[in-house]
Amino acid sequence: MIEIKNLTKKFGDFTAVDHLNLTIETGEFFGLLGPNGAGKTTTISMLSTVLLPTEGEIRIDGELLGRRASAQKRKLAVVTQEYSMRQDMTMDEVMEYQGRLYYLPRNVIREKTDELLAFAGLTEYRKRVVRRLSGGMKRKLMVCRALMIEPEILLLDEPTAGMDALARRQMWNLLRQLNGKNLTIILTTHYMEEAESLCGRVALIEKGKLDMIDTPSAMIGNLGAFAVDEMTEKGLTSHFFKNRQDAITYLSQAGDQASFRNTTLEDVFVERVGRHLTKK
C-alpha cells in the first residue's frame, strides 16, 4: 500500500504539489490525471525520490520512503516521461545496468533481458545504441527495463506518449496482464481513454491539489452517462444527462446539429478543468 500524506513540493514561490493526500492499495491500477503543470510528474518524481518533498511524506507498506530506503526502493520501478537512459548504451547494456543496480545475478539478467526484449519485439535491435532507436522503441525498452526487476509497484509517467495506436494497445494489454498479477500501477497520462480503459480509480489533480478521486465510471455517472453534442453559434457544446430518455428528448428538440453519445472520462476532465479555467 502507498500512503501519500500532505505531500507538498515547492520550487521557490511556486507550489507544484499542494498537500496531496492519497492512499493506493496493493494491486490497484491508479490514474493520476490533470492538465499540464498540474503536478503529476512532480508527484511521480517524489515517489521515485528524485525530488524530495518540501513537506509531507510517502510510505510504502508503512515504511517511510526516502533516498536511503533501499528496501522500499527495491519494490519500485519507474517509467519516466522522458527517456531516462544512457543514450550511448546498447539495449543489452541498459538492461544489464538496471539488473546490476538491483543486484540481480548475471544469469538472471541475461535470461530476463532475452525474455523481455523478445516479448517487446526488440530482440533484433538489442545491439543498437539508445540514441538510434525510435521513440516507440525507447518507450518499450523503458518498460522492459522497469519489468526486469519484477517490481511490486510500477510508476508510469505517460508511458504511451509518442507510441502509435497499435503499440499503445499492446502496451495496454501488457499493463492489464501485469496488474492481473497484483502489481500496483500508478499511471499518469494525457490520454483519457487510456485511463478510462485501464484504471480502477483515478485522481484528478489541478494546481497540485487533489480535485476529485473516484472510479472512472462513478465520475462519468456523476456528470451524466449520456451526452448530446450540439453545434451552436459558440461552437460545439456538450450537454450531459443521467437518464438516457432525457438525452434523447433533448436530442429530438435540438435538431440536425446535435448528436448523441456516451459520456467519457475526457468529458469529465474537460468539464472539470474547463470550469476551473472559467472561474479564473
Added chain:
Amino acid sequence: MGIITVLWEKWTEFKREFYKITLAAMISPMMYLIIFGMGIQTTSHGEPYLSYLIPGIVAMSTMTGSFSAVAQNMSVQRLYEKALDQVMISPTPLWQFIIGQIIGGSLRGMYAAGVILLLTMPIRTGLIYNGWSFLILFLNGTVFSTIALVLSFLAKSYSDAPKYNAYIIVPMSFLCNTFFSTDQMPSGFRQVVSALPLSQASAMVRAIAHGEDPGTIGWFVLLAYLVVFGTISFLFIYKKKNL
C-alpha cells in the same frame, strides 16, 4: 557491489569511447610537451626544462582526465539524459554510487597520465616514477572527481560543464606548478595557488621523479580536499531536494 556497477558502467563507456578518450588524453599534453619542452628548448632549475615539465604534465593529465570524465558524464546523465533517475530510484546505496564515480573518474585520470608516461618514455630524462607517484596521481584524480561531482550537481544546464572547465581546470593547468614553480609568483597569490590540489600533486610527483622527498603536507592537502568535496557530494545526493 554498487561501486562495481558504476565501474562497469564507466568501463562500457571507456570501451565505446576508447579512441576519443585516448586522443583527448594525448593532444593537449603532447602539445605542451612539444611546444614548451622541445620547441622552446631551455633549462629550468639547472636541468633541461622537459625534466621539469613532464611530471607536471603527468599530474595535470590526472586532473583533466578525472574532471572531464565525471563532470561531463554526470552533467549529461543528470540534466540531459535524466539517466541519474534510474540510479536514484534503484536500491543501490547512493554513497556507493558516489564512491564508484570517484574511483572511476580517478582511474580515467590515471589512464590519461599513463598515456603521457608511455609517450614520454623514449625521452631519456632519468625521471623516477614509483608506487608513491601513482598513489599521488590516484589521489589527485579522486580529488578532481569529487570536485567534478559537486559542480555537476550544482550545474543548472548542460552548458555549465564546459564553463567549469574554462573557469577552474584551464587556470589550474597553467598556474599550479605545471609549467613553472609557484615559488616565482608574488606573495599572497603564491600562497593561494600553492594550496590548490594540482600544485601539491605536481610538486610531489616532481619531487619523487627527481629522487627527492615529496614531504607530507601535500598528502594532507589532497586528503583535505577529498574529504571536503566528498562530504559535499554525499550531502548533495542525499539531501538536495531538487536533484
